[in-house]
Amino acid sequence: MTAKNQLDLLVHNFQQKRPLRAGSLIITLYGDAIVPRGGTVWLGSLMKLLEPMGISERLVRTSIFRLTKESWVQAEKVGRRSYYSLTGPGLRRFEQAFKQVYNTNSEQWVGRWCLVFLSQLENNKRRIIKEELEWMGFGCLAPNVMAHPRLERTEILPLLQERDTLDDTIVMQSEPQELLTSRALRLQVKESWNLEHLASSYAKFINQFRPLWQELSIENTLTPEECFIVRTLLVHEYRKVLLRDPQLPDELLPGDWEGRSARQLCRNLYRVIYQCAETWLDENLENASGPLPAPNANFFLRFGGLK
Template identity: 30%
Template sequence: MDAPNGSAPAGSGRNGNGVQRASQSARSLLFTVLGEYLRDPGATLWTAGAVTALGRLGVEERAARQALTRTARDGWVVAERHGRRTLWRLTSRAVEHFAESAESVYGARRHPTGWDGDWVALVTSVPESHRDLRHRLRTRLRWAGFGPLGQGVWISPRVDSEKAARQVLAELGLTASAVSVVGRIGGLGSEYEVVNRAWDLGGLARDYAAFVAEFADLRGRDQREPAAVFTGLTLMVHRWREFVLRDPALPAELLPARWPGHGARELFYRRHDAEHPVARAWLAGLG
């Protein structure tokens, strides 16, 4: 099962540190907390701690408890009873999932240089009636760096993406209905036209700029309460997960000049490196 993706803010307010809040899915925020703080071996979280942490992110207690219950029912976390209290830890499947996704979320994901001009095109067909399968295919191909060029046609300038696509198709049972082609753009169209058809770089650039404007306030760790550090960092990671899915990490040769994603990436890693230990310690101390 695919983990829920981060959602764009549906409403806003502000916490005491100026970080924009949003009425976002409680379960999606819970997945961000699990992936950010519980993927280390032996990490656990009490129910009361989860409720407090999600409350800092704008989630009401009832919604937080329901998110925990749903997540456990779907096999992502397992409960340990300690009298009247419950301790949660990731299941082995969840540990594997977060380990696989960690490189995409926390890895460098630098835009490669020295592109040789080759593309990999993938042609596949899924019946309209299989909506869930179509959604899973779209999500996972985007995660692998592909963009939709037309009905059933996906393309990526990273030829090594073909390996990831083969794995996705095999796991979804679609290998027999797919064809891949590696080569260069011919005499019709141009590389930049392909990029603009497959990806909304304009919208992505605007959202990167908004990300920087929202999270650029980096103060010293000792100048903020640990709870506020947790809130700001977790909301930042939650927003960053959206870019992991949307940004195809195109070669530098295909990006517009002064691409704002570079600055957003630098900001993310600078804040994450500085604030993660503080936020993790605060969460671990919740009873």
């Protein structure tokens, strides 16, 4: 199959998903392409970019309305046009969601854990916070006790404050332990995180995108618009898996962990297509002042450096 055939298959598979979560794809588009260019974009630009992926104008409007209700984005009217940017809470959630996507640095783990105790929350709030923490990669060490090996205590507090649960939640940072990979800890990790399901999700991602990478590694025959579509779907699908990944230290992961191969594949494919995709974005993104500015310097630090 050619690269174009592989792209058509990716788009087809995305369109077959039910429900088709256009709002999540819009957040991916903001994180990957719009935030590095100032963060505000005309609604018409979003519609034009998403239409080839099967997202109708009506669905874009509905999704943007929901994202506004959920405090992800905010609107600014200039004449008859609407321009959307991430809100303060939306930017915080974006930073948490995308923190690991482009990061290739694997800092050595020293044995610290962020622990969150939910036992003093009422049932409804406890359920909500537990779900939010799970989306950040937390695992359940014990009833009402959530743990993460990478996040710091200060990274959790804004979420709790936003949900009005800060006073009823206990957040601690454990001290490093001498034996980082004890038998008991390995067994606890297997109980607290569904690593088999996570590995299966990574394997599915690899099977989706590796054939396209193999074609493009020989020659990039895709147009700028097609490169943009690949890049958006690549980051979107990778981000969905990564959100559930607690980034456990290598010492606590299987030797053949699929997450390593998935990260390398995402990095390699992104590096091949990003410049061509940027050409398409240069021509099709607008804010109230005209075309969006070029990406900021941090953009080019993605995946260990794009240039």
